[in-house]
Amino acid sequence: MSEYHVEKRREAAELTLSSGSTMAGSFFLSAASPAHMGHERVGDLLNFEDGFFPFETEAGTELINRAHVLKVVLPPPLIEAQFDAGYDVSIRRRVSLLLTNGERVIGVVAVNRPPGHDRLSDFTRSEERFRYLELPEQTLLINSAHIVAMSEVPE
Numbered sequence: 001m002s003e004y005h006v007e008k009r010r011e012a013a014e015l016t017l018s019s020g021s022t023m024a025g026s027f028f029l030s031a032a033s034p035a036h037m038g039h040e041r042v043g044d045l046l047n048f049e050d051g052f053f054p055f056e057t058e059a060g061t062e063l064i065n066r067a068h069v070l071k072v073v074l075p076p077p078l079i080e081a082q083f084d085a086g087y088d089v090s091i092r093r094r095v096s097l098l099l100t101n102g103e104r105v106i107g108v109v110a111v112n113r114p115p116g117h118d119r120l121s122d123f124t125r126s127e128e129r130f131r132y133l134e135l136p137e138q139t140l141l142i143n144s145a146h147i148v149a150m151s152e153v154p155e
Contacts, residue, residue: 025057072141
C-alpha cells in the first residue's frame with residue numbers, strides 16, 4: 001500500500017444537479033474531519049472547500065462540481081445535523097424552500113445562533129453553503145446558492 005493512501009469510508013447519497021439529473025452513489029469520507037472532532041460527514045466535505053469532489057456511481061467515480069449540486073438526499077436514519085455543536089439547544093424552524101429547479105421542499109432547520117439572533121433571517125446569513133433540512137423520513141443538504149426563496153411555515 002502506498003504511503004500516500006488515505007483510508008476512506010463510503011456514505012451513500014443521492015445528488016440532484018442543477019441540470020435536473022439525479023445520481024445515486026457514494027461520497028468518500030475521511031476518518032477525521034477538518035472542521036471538528038470525529039469522522040468527516042457529507043456536510044463537512046461539501047462545505048470545506050469549493051470546486052470538485054469525487055462521487056462513486058455504478059458507472060465509476062466522477063468528479064462533481066459543488067456549485068452545480070442542488071441538493072443531497074442522505075439515507076435514513078442518518079441525521080448528520082444532530083452531530084453539530086449546539087444542535088440539542090437549537091431553535092427549530094419549519095420552513096418552505098423554493099429551489100432554482102422549481103421544486104418546493106418543506107422541512108425543519110436547526111437555527112443555532114445567540115438569543116435574539118435566532119430568526120430565520122439570521123439562519124440565512126450562515127457561512128455554510130450547504131444547509132441541513134430535516135424531513136420526516138430523511139435529511140437533505142441544500143445548496144444555499146440554489147435557494148430562490150425561504151419562508152417560515154406553521155406546524
